Amino acid sequence: MARARQERAEITRQAILDGAAIAFDDSGFEGTSLSDVVKHAGVTKGALYFHFPSKQALARTLMDEQFQVSEHLPAIEDPGLQTVIDLTHQMAHGLRTNVRIRAGIRLVIEFGSFTSPDPTPYDAWIDTCRNCLAPAQRVGDIHPALDVDALSALLGSVRRIMVGARV
Numbered sequence: 001m002a003r004a005r006q007e008r009a010e011i012t013r014q015a016i017l018d019g020a021a022i023a024f025d026d027s028g029f030e031g032t033s034l035s036d037v038v039k040h041a042g043v044t045k046g047a048l049y050f051h052f053p054s055k056q057a058l059a060r061t062l063m064d065e066q067f068q069v070s071e072h073l074p075a076i077e078d079p080g081l082q083t084v085i086d087l088t089h090q091m092a093h094g095l096r097t098n099v100r101i102r103a104g105i106r107l108v109i110e111f112g113s114f115t116s117p118d119p120t121p122y123d124a125w126i127d128t129c130r131n132c133l134a135p136a137q138r139v140g141d142i143h144p145a146l147d148v149d150a151l152s153a154l155l156g157s158v159r160r161i162m163v164g165a166r167v
Contacts, residue, residue, distance in 0.1 A: 013051045016041045021103035059107045066104035080136035126156040
């Protein structure tokens with residue numbers, strides 16, 4: 001009985017995140033009301049507040065989800081150049097096909113600004129690239145004279161541009 005209740009709660013939570021993503025992707029943070037979220041999610045405001053204490057908490061959850069693309073990186077035995085290529089392709093594909101990724105990225109941009117974005121998501125992406133490219137350089141997949149830190153920062157900038165353009 002408790003397991004069924006937990007499963008229903010998770011289904012409701014995911015519906016809320018899906019509804020919020022649609023609303024935030026369409027109208028941004030300021031243009032979205034909690035009424036918009038519950039309408040898109042097909043839940044009550046009570047259900048929304050059970051799972052998320054505020055619109056900000058809901059937005060933060062969606063912003064954090066965009067980095068799931070690299071969550072399996074520690075499980076990759078030999079991360080390298082191909083890993084960075086694959087992650088970049090996954091991010092581009094997600095921007096085109098996953099409203100939750102698009103909404104999360106839009107929210108990151110809105111909570112920062114184009115001139116002063118929150119560096120945390122980009123720093124995480126740069127670290128991910130560096131953690132893949134350094135081993136690639138050690139095995140000879142990347143020229144030894146190439147500055148892996150600079151290349152990682154460049155890829156972080158490309159990601160920021162890709163996100164801003166919403167591929």
